[in-house]
């Protein structure tokens with residue numbers, strides 16, 4: 001159990017070091033959490049947004065792992081690899097868009113006092 005958690009932390013470190021989009025994502029998450037601390041939305045918003053942020057991190061990590069695997073298995077250019085990477089990127093993009101919509105809804109409801 002502890003050994004497996006160590007592998008996971010090593011994976012997080014690798015994603016942090018090698019993937020700019022992963023670092024950008026963590027920075028955006030910190031900013032969103034800081035906005036929430038300032039806006040003080042209803043308690044359930046914290047659960048929803050933290051879950052969305054965690055999904056975003058997970059998808060970014062999976063996307064980074066998939067890209068690394070593609071580059072290892074097929075180092076040269078290939079339209080199939082390009083499409084596969086685009087689709088993995090689209091998966092992370094969808095989660096990030098959903099998080100952005102939730103963040104806007106949270107901000108509106110906090111400002112409106114709901």
Ligand SMILES: Nc1ncnc2c1ncn2[C@@H]1O[C@H](COP(=O)(O)OP(=O)(O)OP(=O)(O)O)[C@@H](O)[C@H]1O
Pocket residue numbers: 019021063067074075076077078079081082083085086089
């Ligand atoms: N081997 C390849 N063959 C063809 N197209 C590729 C290849 N590698 C990357 N691409 C294209 O370049 C895009 C960016 O790929 P790259 O591996 O550089 O990811 P990245 O810059 O880290 O992107 P992300 O922000 O999604 O992490 C891919 O989505 C794909 O369209």
